[in-house]
């Protein structure tokens with residue numbers, strides 16, 4: 089079940105990313121902030137930072153917001169680690185206060201429901217190591233398969249959308265998952281450019297996964313040759 093949290097305080101604007109997501113302190117309750125009482129349902133103890141994308145941030149669409157949440161849920165269902173997704177209600181008082189700050193960045197928020205996911209920090213790196221351990225390779229293969237399944241082109245060298253800490257991958261940014269939906273009703277899709285965009289070679293994980301596939305094929309090949317020797 090997706091929870092709907094209440095946006096309480098704008099922490100900051102993330103400078104990276106096309107959509108300029110926001111880091112927002114959210115609580116489970118819509119009642120006014122109570123900083124004095126840690127036991128209150130929206131006291132400081134119950135407020136958690138989330139990364140929020142919503143209208144009218146750049147390049148936000150209804151499909152993008154749906155994908156952001158649903159893609160994240162699907163990845164978790166397939167045992168891929170992601171920051172827990174949720175919906176975030178942007179109230180009029182929150183939006184008015186946030187827009188006073190966002191104006192300086194040329195950004196603007198609208199009231200309504202936004203997508204959210206838990207903010208993670210501390211020790212994560214955006215860089216995929218050149219050589220992966222067996223376990224990292226296993227995770228990379230799962231992620232690569234997921235991206236192929238949902239036709240997500242957004243895991244490139246420039247935009248890995250994947251953090252790693254102590255050999256553990258965490259996936260984020262699901263806005264461009266289910267990109268095949270964009271082709272519905274298109275009479276003459278420009279397949280050439282689409283293939284480059286969506287092609288399995290484009291992914292930052294392609295090299296590692298191919299290496300694994302090659303190694304496994306070699307193992308199968310060697311085993312079958314050994315077996316043949318045994319039978320002879």
Ligand SMILES: Nc1ncnc2c1ncn2[C@@H]1O[C@H](COP(=O)(O)OP(=O)(O)O)[C@@H](O)[C@H]1O
Pocket residue numbers: 102104105106107108109139171205206207208209249260261262263
């Ligand atoms: N859950 C998160 N916790 C911490 N940082 C995040 C999280 N999600 C995204 N970020 C940071 O924000 C940047 C932009 O977010 P992303 O979802 O990739 O948006 P965009 O669609 O604009 O690329 C990411 O590159 C990453 O550095």
Ligand SMILES: [Mg+2]
Pocket residue numbers: 105106247249261
């Ligand atoms: Mg991104």
